[in-house]
Structure formats: C-alpha cells, structure tokens
Amino acid sequence: MTFIVSYTADPVEARRTELCEHKGDGHPDSLCDGAADAVSQALCGAYLRAYGEVRHHNVDKALLIGGRSRPRFGGGVVDAPMRLIIAGCADPLPAPDDVVALARAAAHAYLERTLRHVTRRVPIEVAIRVGASQLRGTVAPSAGIPVANDTSFGAGHAPYSRLEEAVLDLSSLLRSADFRRAYPCAGDDFKVMGRRIDETIAVTIALAFVGREVAGVKEYFAQKSAMAQWLARRITFDCAIRINTLDAADATDESGIYLTVTGTSAEHGDDGQVGRGNRVNRLITPARTMSLEAAAGKNPVSHVGKLYNVLSLQMARALVNEVAELRDVEVQLLSAIGQPVNSPLLVALRCALRDGCAMPLDEARLQHIVEARLADIPALSLRLARGEVRVF
Structure with a gap:
C-alpha cells in the first residue's frame, strides 16, 4: 500500500463560492x-x-x-x-x-x-x-480475504462545510414528521440546491405538491410562502429560501405550478437512475473530491465502488475527530482488481491544517488511523449488508 499525504491552503470554506445539493427520498x-x-x-x-x-x-x-x-x-x-x-x-x-x-x-x-x-x-x-x-470468486476467494472486483477509487471528506450542513439541515426538516403534519400537501420528492457566495448562503428548493391537499392556486401560493417561513424559523443560520421557482406568478390553474397526484415528479415523465443522486455522504458536492460510482446495489464485500466510498468517508471523519491539527481532510482510496480489499493500491490524503499548526504532521499518526479503518472492513461489510449504513 502506498500512503501519501499532501497539504492545501485552499480548504473549501476559504473559497469565495461553493455549491451543494441533496435529493430527497422521493426523487x-x-x-x-x-x-x-x-x-x-x-x-x-x-x-x-x-x-x-x-x-x-x-x-x-x-x-x-x-x-x-x-x-x-x-x-x-x-x-x-x-x-x-x-x-x-x-x-x-x-x-x-x-x-x-x-x-x-x-x-x-x-x-x-x-x-x-x-x-x-x-x-x-x-x-x-x-x-x-x-x-x-472475488467475494470468497480461497485465501479467505475478499479481493477487489474492480480497479476503481473511492473518495470522501470531512467535516461538512457550513453550506453542506445547511443543505442537510433543510433536507431533514423537509422530511420530518413535524413538517409533514404542518403541510400535508408536501410530497416525498424534493431537491435542495445550496449556494454560498463569500459568507452568504441561499437555497432553492424544488418540492412536489400533492393536488388532493390543495384547494386552488391561491392556497398553493399561500402554502408555499408559509413553508418557507416555517423552515426559516427552524434553521440556525442566515439563509434565503426559495421554493418552486418555475411557478408562474400569474398562474390561474394547475398548469403553471408544481402540482402532482402522487407527490413525485416521476408520475409525469421525470425518469430516474442509480448513481445520479446523492453520494454516500448524502450530498452532491462539486467543490469536493468525489467518485461518480453508484454505491447503491453493489455487494458490500468486494465491490470497491461501494466499500471504498463508504470507507473513505469514515476515514476522513476519524482523521478529523482524532487529529486536532486537521481542519479539513479529503481521502482517496484506489483499488487494484484482484488485490485484497484491506490492502488498497493507494491511500491519498489531502489535508488542510488549522491556523497556527506546523506542517508536516507526524504522518505515522495518520497512517495508524487509516490502517485501523482498513482492519475494520469485515465489520463494515456486515453493517452495509444489514442496511445499517446509508449509501445515498
């Protein structure tokens, strides 16, 4: 295994702009x-x-x-x-x-x-x-250790940025029981797109409305406005919230607004595909290193498209939690087909240090944390098999 640590003075929080997206369960x-x-x-x-x-x-x-x-x-x-x-x-x-x-x-x-x-x-x-x-044969080879079924890579980062936390917080509110009780017209299909420009965060939400819970155009727009206010009162950060921005302001019937029968856009021609949605960290983060592998549906024992993406995320979180000098970490794991899954071809860390910390760090500390996570792969595979780790 090749282990490489590099350093950056450009963590995502220091950049002027950042984008982040989350797709809800009904998307x-x-x-x-x-x-x-x-x-x-x-x-x-x-x-x-x-x-x-x-x-x-x-x-x-x-x-x-x-x-x-x-x-x-x-x-x-x-x-x-x-x-x-x-x-x-x-x-x-x-x-x-x-x-x-x-x-x-x-x-x-x-x-x-x-x-x-x-x-x-x-x-x-x-x-x-x-x-x-x-x-x-990769799942249960004669040597007893599963081997990678592909030459591929996984990627993860930690911690979440302010924008990433904001998008996840709003997504949690949108799927919460309190929100659904307050607004029965809210469907299960939603998407939250967040943007940060310098210190200013704004989000655009697409949310399917359920027609049988809405009496008319006036009520639709009243409900939409009330939803934005409900969300704004419950978040802990300053954020401009817009909902269903394609709606025609002068709509007089159903044709100019986002109305559905079933609460999902899939009912009227919106197709879906595995791997086009959230990564294993539940976000789509173009400002970060990330893999385009579709983790969902892959076997959790030898398919590195699932295993290494989850593992790299867990490694990044462990590194930030256990090494006080680290402000931000991105992890990339590269497999080689046929090589034991606990022995990646390359482990690459990209680290941003907290202010006042000298570099380089003692890399042996970082490698020890990485190796502990690699040794935990059998337990991780079992948790994935049981559905205890969400991958989208």
Whole structure:
C-alpha cells in the first residue's frame, strides 16, 4: 500500500463560492438508489441465512421510467404509472428460494414505504443473472480475504462545510414528521440546491405538491410562502429560501405550478437512475473530491465502488475527530482488481491544517488511523449488508 499525504491552503470554506445539493427520498434518482440497495440487502440476508456468508451480487443498474398524469386541485389522475427496471447479477439461492422474486418483493416494499401517496403498485421488471465466474470468486476467494472486483477509487471528506450542513439541515426538516403534519400537501420528492457566495448562503428548493391537499392556486401560493417561513424559523443560520421557482406568478390553474397526484415528479415523465443522486455522504458536492460510482446495489464485500466510498468517508471523519491539527481532510482510496480489499493500491490524503499548526504532521499518526479503518472492513461489510449504513 502506498500512503501519501499532501497539504492545501485552499480548504473549501476559504473559497469565495461553493455549491451543494441533496435529493430527497422521493426523487426519481433516489428511488432507484433506494430500491437497488434494498434488493442488495435482501440478497445479503438470504445468502447469510442459506450459506452463512454474503455471496456475489451486483444489482446496481436500475432505471425508473416516468409515467403520465393529470394533476388537479383536490385530486388528479395517473394515466400511466411509473415503471422500475432492476438489472444486475447475483449468485443463485437454494430451491425453492428465487432471486428474481426476492428482488421484486424487496423493491416493492421499499417503494411502498417511501412513497406515501402512491396507491397503485409500481410495475417492476427484474433482469438478474448469474455473474462471471472470475468476479464471483472475488467475494470468497480461497485465501479467505475478499479481493477487489474492480480497479476503481473511492473518495470522501470531512467535516461538512457550513453550506453542506445547511443543505442537510433543510433536507431533514423537509422530511420530518413535524413538517409533514404542518403541510400535508408536501410530497416525498424534493431537491435542495445550496449556494454560498463569500459568507452568504441561499437555497432553492424544488418540492412536489400533492393536488388532493390543495384547494386552488391561491392556497398553493399561500402554502408555499408559509413553508418557507416555517423552515426559516427552524434553521440556525442566515439563509434565503426559495421554493418552486418555475411557478408562474400569474398562474390561474394547475398548469403553471408544481402540482402532482402522487407527490413525485416521476408520475409525469421525470425518469430516474442509480448513481445520479446523492453520494454516500448524502450530498452532491462539486467543490469536493468525489467518485461518480453508484454505491447503491453493489455487494458490500468486494465491490470497491461501494466499500471504498463508504470507507473513505469514515476515514476522513476519524482523521478529523482524532487529529486536532486537521481542519479539513479529503481521502482517496484506489483499488487494484484482484488485490485484497484491506490492502488498497493507494491511500491519498489531502489535508488542510488549522491556523497556527506546523506542517508536516507526524504522518505515522495518520497512517495508524487509516490502517485501523482498513482492519475494520469485515465489520463494515456486515453493517452495509444489514442496511445499517446509508449509501445515498
């Protein structure tokens, strides 16, 4: 393993501008991530029960095909439902267990507990086959240590910036039970886009409204204004909040505003795909180093696209928490296909030090923390298999 530490005087907080985004659970991309990872977790559980170990699978290809709808105040009609396709590979289960049936059931269950206003079961097509023999062997090789199934990298950073915390705080409020009780018209599909210019933070929120909970245009705009005020009263930072900025100010009917039947834009042609949404830190952060790997649906034992992205995030957090001199850390882990997952080809740290701290640091301290996290990979894999670590 090559271990390299570099230093920067340009942490994200020192830059004049920063962007950050979060997609809510009902967003079409998040629905694909959630359904795919629910299938992976169901497979992991079935393999553990049948074989005592997680077997090879990757079900990280999911596509949500948007439907057609006619939203109306007080109701509306879905003319063509959204559809979900899940594709990938998976080792077989003992008879009479069926991988396809298990995957479909897991995806259905996820969508039904996530989409509160969808009353019809979403059609799901499952295309899962047995994977290539070489890749199947990466999960449980003869040496006993899983090996990387790909040459790829994972990336993570810590701590969250002020803007990142602001976006996550607003996202938590939007999905909270208090917000949903106060505003039954709020759907499950939302996106929070934040920007910082110097010290000023502003956010734009896209939030699907549920037509049957809104009586008319006047109430829609009144509810939207009240939501912005409700959110502003509950955040601990100065922030300008705008909601549904595409709405026509002079709208007289449903056509000029963001109204839905089911609370998600997927009902009227907005498609979704695994990997186009949040990274494993629950954010999309173009100002940071990040991987474009889709973590959701990948097996948690040998697929470095999942394992190393989660691990790099946890490493960055551990480094910042345990080394007082560190202000900001970015971690990159590079794998080599066929090499043990606990022995990456490269560990690269990019560190920003707190004011007054001399550099370089004692790198042995940093490497010790990294190696402790690498040694914890088996436990991390099990937590991922159980769904205890969110990956989107």
